[in-house]
Amino acid sequence: MTAVHATPKGIPPMPERNPKALRAAIAEHAPALLPDFDRAWRRDIADAYDLAPVPAFLARWWGEFALARDPELDARVTDLEDRAAEATDTATARALLEEAAHLRREASKAEPGQ
Template sequence: MTTLTGIPAGPLIPMPDRNPAALRVAVARLSPEALPRFDTHWADAMNQARDEFSLLPGRHFVDHWWAWVAIQRWPERAARFRECEHIVATSDDKATRRAASAELGRILADSQANASRATGPGSTTRTPNTSSATSPSLTGGTSKTSLAASPKLSASAASAVPSTSRNPPPASRPTPKDRS
């Protein structure tokens, strides 16, 4: 059955891998006018990462744009998301703003869950961080999330971060004296 509105029933594009290059291609396909914002956000995240010696700004950038793509690839969902954002920003009624805000949260959670399934089992993409204290603003603002609310570093990322503690080597590891 076809829709009379001309809006496709399925997603416009498949869900991309969870990395900046794949996300940039997806953003370009979904909304070329969003590319300058994407590029500016990427540059800001990399500058912040360099200034703070942290991997988190890059991870937050990827999480933000992955969620943006997850919503924007479904035209009806994206339109409703924009409507709810408008209601939250302009309504004088507190109950209406709360209802629209709750719907924004549901749309975001559903989009991320569907996107996680769309990438399939065994995918190299990381599951979205749904336990953080704040969800990313999809209208362009950057948000600061505390380190405690951030997901733990993966083993490969953690090994790239220099250790500041002076822990002795694990006991199972032979010391030079044991090797002789």
């Protein structure tokens, strides 16, 4: 893994795009995610005879780390999702979830080093 330095906003950059580098970045900068990452790895990949699931696994956890490394963005997405769960009408809930999904997608577009 390349050296990880904090960005000017204090947000660590994304690691190299591979499971080992991603796991190390999660362990260092978002350790609360590590048990779920390891559990998912063991369940989905570790005993697999087919490596086809690796890109989907990496994409999912890339997005999770991209969000978790930015506490403000993570809190905003969590707030949107919580508000959607409490919404009394479907249009409001849908709009809140769409905004949260948009933020998740944008975060997951981060490239290594960004």
